[in-house]
Amino acid sequence: MxxxxxxxxxxxxxxxxxxxxxxxxxxxxxxxxxxxxxxxxxxxxxxxxxxxxxxxxxxxxxxxxxxxxxxxxxxxxxxxxxxxxxxxxxxxxxxxxxxxxxxxxxxxxxxxxxxxxxxxxxxxxxxxxxxxxxxxxxxxxxxxxxxxxxxxxxxxxxxxxxxxxxxxxxxxxxxxxxxxxxxxxSHCVLITDIPCVDGLGAKEPSKSGAATEPAGYKEERLDAELGGKGSVSGHHGYTAIDDDVLCPWADARSQLRSGNTESMVRNEMATTYGEPKVAAVNVVYNTAKLDPLLAKYDKSKSQLEDITDDYIGKLRRGKEIKKRKEVSLLPAITPKWAKERYNVGTKAVKVDALEYLPQEMEHLLGEMKTEREAIKEAHLPAAFVTFNDRASANAAATGLQSYDETAWRIQPAPDSEEIIWGNLSMRYKQRVMxxxxxxxxxxxxxxxxxxxxxxxxxxxxxxxxxxxxxxxxxxxxxxxxxxxxxxxxxxxxxxxxxxxxxxxxxxxxxxxxxxxxxxxxxxxxxxxxxxxxxxxxxxxxxxxxxxxxxxxxxxxxxxxxxxxxxxxxxxxxxxxxxxxxxxxxxxxxxxxxxxxxxxxxxxxxxxxxxxxxxxxxxxxxxxxxxxxxxxxxxxxxxxxxxxxxxxxxxxxxxxxxxxxxxxxxxxxxxxxxxxxxxxxxxxxxxxxxxxxxxxxxxxxxxxxxxxxxxxxxxxxxxxxxxxxxxxxxxxxxxxxxxxxxxxxxxxxKEAAILDKRDPADISPAELDEVRGKYLSPVFKVDEAEHAALLQQAGQVDRHLKGEASGLDLSEPVEEAEDDA
Incomplete structure (x- = not known):
């Protein structure tokens, strides 16, 4: 009907x-x-x-x-x-x-x-x-x-x-x-598909085979087809560019033998746009081992904030806290240090949350600091490049960097808050498939x-x-x-x-x-x-x-x-x-x-x-x-x-x-x-x-x-x-x-006008800010905020135990609200 x-x-x-x-x-x-x-x-x-x-x-x-x-x-x-x-x-x-x-x-x-x-x-x-x-x-x-x-x-x-x-x-x-x-x-570009970089930190990525160079690429085959390196002449007697320079994979291999990913990216951009134009290069690190630690840290931090805020709210309202919150430590997933400290055997053990969570956060932060040093040479095939002027950044984002579209792909950089860091490890062919x-x-x-x-x-x-x-x-x-x-x-x-x-x-x-x-x-x-x-x-x-x-x-x-x-x-x-x-x-x-x-x-x-x-x-x-x-x-x-x-x-x-x-x-x-x-x-x-x-x-x-x-x-x-x-x-x-x-x-024209409006190069303070923005989240844990949260949790714990804590239980003064 x-x-x-x-x-x-x-x-x-x-x-x-x-x-x-x-x-x-x-x-x-x-x-x-x-x-x-x-x-x-x-x-x-x-x-x-x-x-x-x-x-x-x-x-x-x-x-x-x-x-x-x-x-x-x-x-x-x-x-x-x-x-x-x-x-x-x-x-x-x-x-x-x-x-x-x-x-x-x-x-x-x-x-x-x-x-x-x-x-x-x-x-x-x-x-x-x-x-x-x-x-x-x-x-x-x-x-x-x-x-x-x-x-x-x-x-x-x-x-x-x-x-x-x-x-x-x-x-x-x-x-x-x-x-x-x-x-x-406005000044940054994102480079993906950097050749010969596979995230393993190898000095000679050519040993990793097909993962770092296009299928079917062989130097000998190219030399045979072109009649030898550099032997092809163009019109009016001009000699063609050397094949190793034109091929992004061969050029990358030669540069990585004497340098690292950051120097290679900087040299690539400086060759194209000039050394003075390149302000900073942020290579993307392979944080696969750190990401689970960061996820656990964020979860523990959120739990500790919720528990601390709940206790403070109850104390301010004068409500008696009869039973403190606990967390269960399961034998299969409890870390080794916690098993030793809390005697976790074959059965789950319940411990006080306000005591355990700060300790877990401290251990996780320490593990992340250790792992950060271990991945300093393990780079993903992606980098963020900051230029001193908008014109160069605009030209890089809109130009063709290499005849091989599976290497050196450049696009305008997204804001650091919206980047999906894990996907920067993928290459063009993987994305297409x-x-x-x-x-x-x-x-x-x-x-x-x-x-x-x-x-x-x-x-x-x-x-x-x-x-x-x-x-x-x-x-x-x-x-x-x-x-x-x-x-x-x-x-x-x-x-x-x-x-x-x-x-x-x-x-x-x-x-x-x-x-x-x-x-x-x-x-x-x-x-x-x-x-x-x-x-x-x-x-x-x-x-x-x-x-x-x-x-x-x-x-x-x-x-x-x-x-x-x-x-x-x-x-x-x-x-x-x-x-x-x-x-x-x-x-x-x-x-x-x-x-x-x-x-x-x-x-x-x-x-x-x-x-x-x-x-x-x-x-x-x-x-x-x-x-x-x-x-x-x-x-x-x-x-x-x-x-x-x-x-x-x-x-x-x-x-x-x-x-x-x-x-x-x-x-x-x-x-x-x-x-x-x-x-x-x-x-x-x-x-x-x-x-x-x-x-x-x-x-x-x-x-x-x-x-x-x-x-x-x-x-x-x-x-x-x-x-x-x-x-x-x-x-x-x-x-x-x-x-x-x-x-x-x-x-x-718009980029040129804006560059004339701001003629000076990007200042060191601005560069530091950019470098901080385009770092993976595992490098941006706020240690001051971490210390403040642990200090507040400790004050609440001592207050609940009847010890002097200095915890402020007065009602906060409400700020005047906008008429929105």
């Missing part, structure tokens, strides 16, 4: 009511002092950017300043990634504001007065909403001219807006890049996922649910029927889609992405593709939205009886009928946006844990890391854009639903991005490339859907859409060539 007009109206009312309730509750909570800390925690920003402007505390007075927050101020305080995200939402709002006006004013009256559905026998799949779509237009009707013209108008408006927004992104990105501090990502494997896994997941989702949606539909004993009475109630018809199918699909992004993120890490931003870019692309098939194509073609097995069988019987008549009729009617499901799906997403503004789960946890947090450190840890998932959110927004564009000409009523979605998203996510969440990285707006291509996909779907429906409706001039598709492809190709590099690179 299809979603009826009444049930969709009910779903709209329910979702609208829920969103309004979330908005009202959030507006009330904003003016409460205790929630300002919850909704506006301290922001971690590697560029140390200023705080955003304060918002008024009135019930709804914060909405207008949020919506009209100055873009230049937002670029300065939140960064380019936030500007790109807001630009995407603004694009969706402007586009569907126009579509709501144009399509609803022009197409709805034309569809509603056509009267085609009244001539057909009523079926369970027909609803009142179909009267407003192309389903109600007769075969071959001249009314289809309006839909043809609308396809042109909406496509041209969408393209014009997209080109304008893309040009603005290029301009804003250039402005943002000029504000980056010296010595950081893993990427191909992950695409195979992705396709397999898509193939197996779709039938399972369809089967569950079929099981939970209204007719099957009414057959279950005990539920039939509840399901048949009018209000319940409307709610289930309008919400249940879309809600089931939404729940299943929640499981996909974590899997895609794990796949991206496995295939060798070197930074969190690259992982997010991969998630955006694959999650969008997944939704195109799972949400759009699969549901559209197979009709598994609200149909049960019996109705599907009946349709196939009708097609078999009269194929030439029934196929065009069913396609012409059914194409627009499926839009009701997508309307309910967009409403579910809009409701999720409203819930994301309130963050109901976080609000409940806030009330519970904030009272139990004994120290400022505990309170800050609860809410400081509210990261924003760019990968999931971007794909969700572009998917709504695609659904709206695909159906706006066929079922114009979908445009107001998309307008509602982007209105809520613009308010909720702009507030969160500017005032609340901590950004996991700063990619300088490179996400717009994904947004651009996915919006273009939506425009293609608009045109192809319109062409198919006009054809099955028997419209004689349906082929007139083909020139529009060709024109769109030409615009897409030219815009990609025009904007691709400005969205990802810094221009040579």
């Amino acid at each position: 299809a979603v009826t007009g009444v049930s969709l109206a009910t779903a709209l009312g329910i979702n609208g009511g829920v969103c309004c309730a979330f908005l009202i509750i959030f507006s009330i909570l904003r003016i409460k002092p205790f929630t300002r800390k919850f909704y506006a925690p301290k922001r971690f920003d590697p560029e140390v950017r200023p705080k955003p402007k304060k918002l008024p505390n009135g019930l709804f007075s914060w909405i207008a300043p949020t919506l009209f927050y100055d873009e230049g101020e937002m670029l300065r305080t939140a960064g380019m990634d936030v500007v790109v995200m807001v630009r995407l939402l603004s694009y969706g709002w402007v586009l569907f504001a126009f579509c709501t006006f144009w399509c609803c004013a022009l197409l709805m009256p034309i569809n509603g007065t056509a009267g085609f559905l009244a001539r057909l026998p009523p079926t369970p799949a027909t609803s009142d909403l179909d009267l407003l779509s192309t389903s109600n237009v007769p075969q071959g009707s001249p009314r289809m001219w309006a839909h043809l013209i609308s396809a042109y108008v909406v496509s041209l408006v969408a393209l014009g807006l997209l080109v304008g927004f893309s040009n603005d992104v290029s301009r804003l990105r250039a402005r943002f890049m000029s504000t980056l501090p010296r010595g950081g990502t 893993r990427s191909l494997g992950m695409w195979v896994v992705f396709i397999a997941m898509l193939v197996f996922y779709l039938p399972i989702t369809a089967a569950i949606q079929m099981v939970v539909n209204l007719q099957n649910a009414s057959a279950i004993p005990g539920l039939n009475i509840i399901v048949r109630l009018p209000f319940v029927t409307q709610v289930l018809q309008g919400i249940l199918p879309g809600l089931v699909l939404k729940i299943f889609l929640i499981l996909v992004p974590p899997i895609l993120k794990a796949m991206a890490r496995f295939e060798g992405k070197v930074s969190l931003s690259e992982v997010d870019f991969s998630v955006v692309g694959r999650f969008f593709i997944f939704q195109v098939f799972a949400v759009f194509i699969f549901n559209f073609l197979l009709g598994t939205v609200t149909s049960d097995l019996l109705s599907v069988v009946n349709k196939f019987r009708e097609i078999a009886d009269e194929p030439t008549k029934r196929v065009p009729e069913l396609l012409g009617v059914g194409a627009a009928q499926t839009s009701s499901f997508y309307m309910s799906y967009i409403l579910i997403n809009a409701c999720a946006i409203g819930g994301g503004l309130l963050r109901l789960v976080g609000l409940i946890l806030f009330f519970v844990f904030m009272k139990l947090a004994g120290t400022e450190r505990a309170r800050y840890r609860l809410w400081a890391k509210q990261n924003y998932e760019f990968g999931t959110n971007v794909a969700n927004h572009t998917m709504v854009l695609l659904l709206g564009l695909a159906f706006t000409v066929l079922a114009p009523l979908i445009a107001p639903f998309c307008l509602l979605y982007f209105s809520l998203a613009l308010l909720a996510q702009k507030y969160q991005l500017v005032y609340v969440v901590t950004l996991p990285y700063q990619a300088a707006g490179r996400m717009w490339m994904n947004c651009f291509n996915q919006i273009m996909t939506g425009i293609y779907f608009l045109q192809v859907m319109a062409l198919c429906v006009l054809l099955v409706k028997g419209f004689a001039f349906a082929a007139l859409i083909i020139p529009l598709i060709v024109f769109t492809a030409v615009v897409h190709s030219n815009c990609t060539k025009l904007f691709r590099r400005p969205w990802t690179l810094m221009s040579a």
Whole structure:
């Protein structure tokens, strides 16, 4: 049974009511002092950017300043990634504001007065909403001219807006890049696939064989083919470059015989760009043995912080501590020193946590210090190079260092906080093979996922649910029927889609992405593709939205009886009928946006844990890391854009639903991005490339859907859409060539101007900061913080034992909170 007009109206009312309730509750909570800390925690920003402007505390007075927050101020305080995200939402709002006006004013009256559905026998799949779509237009009707013209108008408006927004992104990105501090990502590049370096620290890596040089490489074979080293002459008598110099593997072997990885990398960059241009080289160490120690250290540190904060909180509240916390030492995993000290034999032993954890941290830190010295000569085939000027860094990041693309691959350096250090050990061929494997896994997941989702949606539909004993009475109630018809199918699909992004993120890490931003870019692309098939194509073609097995069988019987008549009729009617499901799906997403503004789960946890947090450190840890998932959110927004564009000409009523979605998203996510969440990285707006291509996909779907429906409706001039598709492809190709590099690179002129603004070389203090940034986390354990935590834990331990400790149990003075 299809979603009826009444049930969709009910779903709209329910979702609208829920969103309004979330908005009202959030507006009330904003003016409460205790929630300002919850909704506006301290922001971690590697560029140390200023705080955003304060918002008024009135019930709804914060909405207008949020919506009209100055873009230049937002670029300065939140960064380019936030500007790109807001630009995407603004694009969706402007586009569907126009579509709501144009399509609803022009197409709805034309569809509603056509009267085609009244001539057909009523079926369970027909609803009142179909009267407003192309389903109600007769075969071959001249009314289809309006839909043809609308396809042109909406496509041209969408393209014009997209080109304008893309040009603005290029301009804003250039402005943002000029504000980056010296010595950081603006001056650094990441070099991967350094030849003849395998992480083992060998002085002559050629002995390790195929792991350090490309398969099939033999000096003798090359010499034979070229007629001997250096014997090839070029035009006008010039002698060709020596083969050992041109071949990166032979050149690397010769340099490593007399030096190390750092000197080789420095010499490679100095040869290309000049010795004075190279400021620092940070080789990446092979920390495979240290990483497990660091993981154990971080776990012990987190446990000790939690226990210490819990004790301090209880002591401040005057609560008696009857039993101290303990940890269990298992014989199989307990280190040797702990077995000897606590007599751990064949059975587990429980020891006091406040006594054991500091000792474990001390031993782990000592082991890490010892291992650090052992890996000083074990380098991975990757390094971070800092240049004295932006022009050299920009040239290195955009140039071709070697004719062999499997060696000396150079890219702009990501921020040190987002680097996935373990993936820097992979080489190009390994990444390619893993990427191909992950695409195979992705396709397999898509193939197996779709039938399972369809089967569950079929099981939970209204007719099957009414057959279950005990539920039939509840399901048949009018209000319940409307709610289930309008919400249940879309809600089931939404729940299943929640499981996909974590899997895609794990796949991206496995295939060798070197930074969190690259992982997010991969998630955006694959999650969008997944939704195109799972949400759009699969549901559209197979009709598994609200149909049960019996109705599907009946349709196939009708097609078999009269194929030439029934196929065009069913396609012409059914194409627009499926839009009701997508309307309910967009409403579910809009409701999720409203819930994301309130963050109901976080609000409940806030009330519970904030009272139990004994120290400022505990309170800050609860809410400081509210990261924003760019990968999931971007794909969700572009998917709504695609659904709206695909159906706006066929079922114009979908445009107001998309307008509602982007209105809520613009308010909720702009507030969160500017005032609340901590950004996991700063990619300088490179996400717009994904947004651009996915919006273009939506425009293609608009045109192809319109062409198919006009054809099955028997419209004689349906082929007139083909020139529009060709024109769109030409615009897409030219815009990609025009904007691709400005969205990802810094221009040579911009780099030169900035270098003239800062003529001096990078200072020693800046170099020390860079060297500290681009070190593996195992080298960045804060020993001062370590000592302070152990000192505090010791004070708490002595206080609990009744000894003089000097522990300060006075309540901390709360700092004045910003009106955010």
